[in-house]
Amino acid sequence: MAKKKQEVKTNAMRILDNLGISYETQSYECKEFEDGSHTADMLGLNHDEVYKTLICHGKDKSYYAFVIPIDEELDMKKAAKSVGEKSVEMIHVKDLKNITGYVRGGCTSVGLKKPYPVRIDQGAREKELIYVSAGKVGCQMRLSPIDLCKAAGGEFSDIIRN
Secondary structure, three states, X not given: OOOOOOOOOOHHHHHHHHHOOOOEEEEOOOOOXXXXXXXXXXXXXXHHHEEEEEEEEEOOOOEEXXXXXXXXXXXXXXXXXXXXXXXXXXXXXXXXXXXXXXXXXXXXXXOOOOOOOEEEEHHHHHOOOEEEEEEEOOEEEEEOHXXXXXXXXXXXXXXXXX
16 A cells, blocks of 8 residues: 655644644645746636735844735835834845745745744735745645734734735
């Protein structure tokens, strides 16, 4: 009898397990990450249920994670206001792994290298379940936005462009 291939847990998954938070994962073959829309299309998911994590820094180089729908844009002024900064800027992609512990396409707000402030788009709160990266390219996790907020130590905020 063949053994079932065991899923390799990411740091984000281990944190959810330790918190007793229910989630499901979906994996896909990904030779090179394009963007969240491509990921949603590959998995056959509704774009409005799939969220991306963006990392920004303030003037004093404090870092922040913002979780927004994949087809939306982060409103930099609203984002800054939500974390008590005058302004924020996106970090350079080459710095992502060093700052977060994750790579582009695998960045998630759960289990960041350090406990950076996390803001999740307030529209997520109205959804039963959403998809976010599971902490590696080619793997998404589906969970309640309330549970994501709890696991990430985040807050819901108005942070996307209207």
